[in-house]
Amino acid sequence: MGRGVLLTSNLPQLQNLIKRDPIAYKEEFLQQWNHYNSIRQIFKLNPDEQAQHYRELVSFIAQVATCYPRETAEFPAQLASLLSESYGVLAPDTRRTLVQNLVLLRNKDVITSIELLKTLFPLLPRTYSSTLRSYVRKTILSDIRVANVRSQNHKLNRAVQAMLFGMIERGMSGEVVGDKGKLRAMNGPTSDPDGHNTEEAMWAVVLTKELWKKKVWSDAKTVSIVAQGCFHPVTKVQSASLHFFLGSEEDDDSEEKEDVDVRALHHKREINKKTRSGDKKLRKQLKTAKKKKFNKAPSTPNFSAIQLLNDPQTFGEKLYDMLNAYEKRFSLDHKILIMQLLSRVMGSHKLCVLGFYTYIVKYLFYRQLRVPSILVALAQSVHDLTPPDVVTPVIRKLSQEFVHPGVGSEVIAAGINAIREVSRRQPWAMEEDLLGDLIEYKKSKDKAVTSAARGLLKLYREVNPSMLKRKERGKEASMGLASGTVPLPYGHSAEAAVDIEGLSLLEDHLQQLREEDGVDLGDDNDETMWQGWDVESDDSDSESEFEDWISVNDSDSRDLIISDSEDEGEKTKLHQEDAETNLSRISTLATTKILTPADFALLNDLRMKAALKDVETTGGSKAKRKLAALEAAHKNRSADFEGQDSFISENDILGPRKKAKADYAERMASIQKGREGREKFGSNKGKQNKASPSSSTNREKARNKPVMMVLGSLAVKGKKKQSLREKQQKLRAHIDKAKRSKH
Template sequence: MFFDANPFWRLSSSLDMVRGILLTSNLPQLQNLIKRDPAAYKEEFLQQWNHYNSIREIFAINPEEQAHHFGELVTFISQVATCYPKETAQFPTQISTLLLESYNVLSLDTKKTLVQNLVMLRNKSVISSVDLMKTLFPLLPQTPSSNLRVFIRKTILNDIKTANLRTKNHKLNNAVQAMLFGMIERGLGADFVGDKGKTKMPAPTDSRKTSEEAMWAIILAKELWRKGIWRDAKTVAIIAQGCFHPVIKAQSASLHFFLGDEEDDEVDSDEENDGIDVRSVMHKREINKKTAANDRKARRLLKEAKKQRTKVTESIANFSALQLLRDPQTFGEKLYDILHNHDKKFSLDHKILIMQLLSRIMGSHKLCVLGFYTYIVKYLFHKQLRIPSILAGLAQSVHELTPPDALIPVIRKLAQEFVHPGVANEVIAAGINSIREICRRQPWAMEEDLLSDLIEYRKSRDKPVVSASRGLLRLYREVNPSMLKKKERGKEATMSVTGGAQPLPYGHAPDAATDIEGLSLLEDHLKELEMAKDGDEEEDEWNGWDVQEEDSDSDSDSDGWQAVSDDDEDIVISDSEDEAEKKEKEAADAEPRVSTLATTKILTPADFALLNTLKASASGASRPATSKNKRKQTDADDLNATNDFISENDILGPRKKAKADYEERMASIRSGREGRAKFGSAKGKQNKEHPSSTTNREKKRNKPIMMIMGSSAVKSKKTASLRQKQRKLRNHINKAKKS
């Protein structure tokens, strides 16, 4: 019989076996031990790694089998992947491939586990941000769970924000922007579905997938713009591409972005919303228990909501995306083609949305899309739905370079449909205001006979009509008084006409173009570079020429420096030359400077790009840096001065007080309740043990006789028969006995 000569070996081997079993069944404990000493537990990790590979092959065939155990192994390997980088080199690729190829057949818990572990690998710098984005972007349109969708969306935004926190990460930004471009472009070749009527057919599966991809690309680009992470022309180009998408939902989201609307066109309503529902807060304040803590909480939420509304208003006022369009003329022509070719497929609201954006681009960039005026004429009726928005868009599209021949038929149509005795005064005022806004931008679009007729409405009895007509009269007294009759010109306009003043012809600017805007900045920048280069060359020339040092006690030679004593009166040091140079420089700065760089150098695209950068930095340096609100206000003032957008109120003019809607009435009620201890009547509550108001019967008893003389109760007493009086008396006696 064989006996083991070393029983301690058997004991240690059995202990190792027990330890292996314990560590295999307790992955969190093994994970903790591996992080402390990776080399000592490498065999245990390799055992789990082999186990993971076996289960992964089974899981690829049948995802429902051992899904929970597979998720635990993935989490374990993700936690310790940095300890064994060589062994787990293919692990992130395996997870990404599994998500992209089998995402629709995986369970929701497995999806969450795999996505979370992939994000963990990015946080541990095992994979790059670009690799993570390549996996997460295709998952957004396929995710039915709102919670998982919000997590993926937050991860994408936070990762891009963190990468651009200190300096711009151009590599990541370019890669992500290329992905967003691709997500939108994949669906541009499909047919327009439209949103008019109930005849639209359900889109195919591939079309729905591409439309969801485009929608998410637009949402992410808008969010990155809103948060200030991306504020460049590439972001604007991505959303501009969405304006031509055949799916109405994606197209509408892009149009709202350029118009500055805060209407949320996201995929579903269960997305993350940072805003505060004021109506919900007020409702909870009314129905919940009245305590001081609840009141403080409600006031704090209302104050925060007010701050958010102010922030939204400032962001809308600082909307500069229209100015970053690369080719506004082509963009406007494409918008008009969509509007004209697919007119029957779009609802009126969507067509007005396209009109508003097209007119705003035409006014901002001074474009000429002449077909737009022929198209919009068919909507110029006073009974047309949403006609104030259409008129505002029409006036917004006009500028000083718009041909008057294209506007004369439009103004005639407005005068025929809106300005005549057969319509209401509000319609007349809206028509004259629209004509005035068009003529304010292009005065040569008005005819003398029509102008004379419109000015006569200043004698009307309706205040809005009088105001509109007088506004038109004041306009032509300033821009072209020769079109008015002599008695209508006024004193100053008559003097200007008598003095020989003539209005500027069409196409002429008040000041001739003498320079490219901001070209002096580029000239100064190039001069600074040349001076810096010359200074470096001069320093290089002095290299090797050291001045010989001498002792202070040695006598200086005749060719050396000579000391100047205080007794020498012949040498006079004056700053007169410096002062003269300073005055000359101030005088030069006061005059308009014309750069000669364009006549001495051929400007390249790189020079123009540098010029745009210098202009942006100069405008940022000119703003006060002490206050953030001042900077935002300056941006808003600059934008308003450039675009001069028109609202519906400019078309409608001053109106009588309209009937308040529900929100306005509730706001008035809430403002009236402020400062009151208790709502309701305080009558009859002073001298009672338990405060209460009087009953309706008591109030009826205390009414004056003259208030109830005409009531049915009093009249019925006068006309009651004897039998009715007896019956009423008997009922009164019986009731008194019972009480």
């Protein structure tokens, strides 16, 4: 009897004994299990009564549940139902205990990940404890990540993605209320006056973005979840989803602090009472703001997510419809976010949402707030399949508002740069008279305006020199027009490439290696050239593909009819002659050898070396431009970012500007750089070219003094006040001294 009382009153000791011998202590466990069921019924009626004892029993049963799986089969479902039904009336300690024990049961494989996540997902928008919310969020992310470590757990991923998609869908029937971030109550099952659906959708977007960032999910279903969030009626959810595609950072979690307004802090400190605690708080806030500013990473577009969009044309049209329908409800910053995403989708997938150009015209004023971002969105939306007659009014509007003598030089430079970026993507949208007027700004005295006008001139020398005046075409463009070279009309694609640029360099390099080593490097079956590259191959498929081939002898090939027309052979001959006249040498390496990724990497290096050699020997501008283009392409490949040419930044629109004044961090970095390689508090003056270190004399210092400093010295001032007699005496003394020095 004493042993039984001791065990029932000391749950940790009983837990230890049960784990050692479950069969021997089964009666004691059943006694505690019955006690738990009775307390659970009381706890449902009054959660405040015996809450501590209930938490102890829950923790005890969760620890020993694996020892008695049949008796505790309903225990996880009881905890989950209690959390979902009575979460609002439970004490914070009870909530935390129930969640921790559910996670413990998952770690012991008593319940599956899907059962745990179905319970934890609804808790995120309902909890107000930052500690518990962080714990639930971390548990969800880690559980999904661990399940996908070795291979993709498709069953779990499909279930979780369905839950996340449902969390967003439940609030889609609400009404858009603008930037206040609150869902207006509606009559229907989805209405939620307390904003539960809002927080639920927000957490769905946040978790999806986190799983994408950690590279746990990288499929099209993940992108479709966030894409659905772009059309949520709450602008807070929209903003988080838009930032995902734009690659920019946003404070998704409410726990994170917003950007600190430094000017507001200083103003508040000036008008409030001066105290030491206030000064200390101000210094702490300024330090936090400075740290956040320097640690902020630059935004890069999420190009892979944009490419994985399902039906991008419909997605772009829905974005434009939302932008046009709720223009008065959205703030300017939110509208610019939608413009940026729409323009990047249009540029990446070459979509034609023609109403967007009519919509954006009303924002093309130099006094418009954040006009550089709007110009960037305009330029990124244009591509080679955009109709020129739609873009021509936009270019005309830019020239009327930004390029005229009544505005500043920086406005003119931004306007010409924007026109250049639009014309780079659709050259046929430019008018010939307008182009001549814009190029005249190359004579401006402002560096930014001159650079912008020259950039526009250089562009049309390459794409369509016939629109330029004869004196502005340049040597290469004039020679091209004389030879009959004309730009491709709108809607026409370039002809197929005859040869790979620089392939002859690779052929000569392989021939040289073959001669030096005596090894045949042209074997197509060399597996060493494919090592380190992600290439999928199937030998069985390749063998079966060639089984049905019929071998044709050289004698039989003479009787084969190669073309259906008699003139095709003549056309092929003329095409080869034209190619030989345009190219210095056509390599046949691509037709005799399968080029591996290693060959292409070597080809890029050989092209870089050849361009560098041309710059050193000739020093011409053409060779320098070619080298710069190769270096830029190499940089883009090393960054592993495709589609970078279609995206631009505000710096491309604003152009080169005067160097801004260095801030404190930049000045300190410059000071520290100057102190490298010398002693502390020491100077290198007088120690560089002397055997024994010494300082400079006053006479040496006087030689390096500026003229204005010398004019203010006492010696110069005394000479100015000398009388004629004193000047004569000094001159005579100087002559006598010179005579004595000669003797």
